[in-house]
Amino acid sequence: MEQKNPFLNPYLGGFLLGLILLAAFFFAGQGLGASGTFSRITAMVEHWIAPETAEANAYFGKYFKGTKHILNNWLAVLALGVLIGGAVSGFLGKRNKTEIVSGPNISTNGRLVLALLGGIITGVATRISFGCTSGQALSGGAVLSVGGWIFMFSVFAGGYAVAYFFRKEWI
Amino acid sequence: MIAPLFKTGLMGYPGYMISGLIIGILFGFVLERSGFGSARKLTAVFYLRDFAVPKVMFTAIITAMMGVFYLSALEILDVSKLYFSPTYVLPFIFGGFLFGVGFLIGGYCPGTALVAMVNRKLDAFVFAFGVCFGILFFSWIYKPAQGILTATSMGTITIPQWLNVHPGWVIIGVIIFAFFFMGAANKLESIFGDQTQEENS
Helix, strand or coil, X not given: CCCCCCCCCHXXXXXXXHHHXXXXXHHHCECCCCHHHHHHHHHHHHXXXXXXXXXXXXXXXXXXCCCCCCCCCHHXXXXXXXXXXXHHHHHHCCCCCCECCCCCCCCHHHHHHHHHHHXXXXXXXXXXXXXXXXXXHHHHHHCCEHHHHHHHHHHHHHHHHHHHHHHHHHC | CCECXXXXXXXXXXXXXXXXHHHHHHHHHHHHHCCCXXXXXXXXXXXXXXXXXXXXXXXXXXXXXXXHHHHHHCCCECHHHCXXXXXXXXXXXXXXHHHHXXXXXXXCCHXXXXXXXXXXXXXXXXXXXXXXXXXHHHXXXXXXXXXXXXXXXXECCEHHHHHCCCHHHHHHXXXXXXXXXXXXXXXXXXXXXXXXXXXXX
């Protein structure tokens, strides 16, 4: 039988996520984060292709200063865990199927072009803001960081500002 | 104060990394279980149809915020040892706005893209490639833009430090804000929600 709503109640999900974030503070002294690992992977790939360029880059250079591997990092193992946990939950919920997620009114190619464009914009934005929805909004928000709250409200403002123009993509 | 365990030296580097892996597994599980592996669910908040994203976020923030507050009051957790980024006011307003635009167009944020990719959502792979390209682009403009990116700095600062009030007052304020927000969200969901087939005006 198909369940109407297969997802966790958002308040229960939020409470559990809050406990997980609290555990991150308790054990590691830092919050959750995802975009930093994307940055490290980008730098790592550039380093495979052009090591000197990557090491000399003003932004990526810091990743190559120490003796540790670039992915020998707490946020990188966290991201690995996210992949594992997401896979387990998707498997249990039978949501692990090959598909392209969009509303009914957009072509497949249109959706993929917008996914690429949105990704590029998001990537730039994470570096300007020192983080993403996990690191800045969620973790920064929970420690009442001024920047975390500025970031969070700005994210919602940005989304609502353009939602009308991209409504065919989603609804 | 015993915590943060890694920073007080009670837990070594291997334990620190294992804690990251376990916390990541739980994080990914809860994200997916909350529906955040689907770009449609994530963007529905911007069409007032499903407020799960901000409900989860605010509930998580309140839970962790109160946990940090009480663990600190019980002298278990040393909040001065918690890492969070410094604040640059105008760059963060611009960066946050840009992030919201990218999130709406792309359908994911970096963390939820990981969850979607591992469940074979092809658009999430394209999005993640875009994120990496955006970061590469940023690395090219970082040096000349550094001055602008660090303008209007406030340093590493919390709202209670900024307002010069006890953190308890800010926590009460956040809870009251969330209470009214959830009420408004439920009202809007009852008007706009569950009409996914209806043509919008």
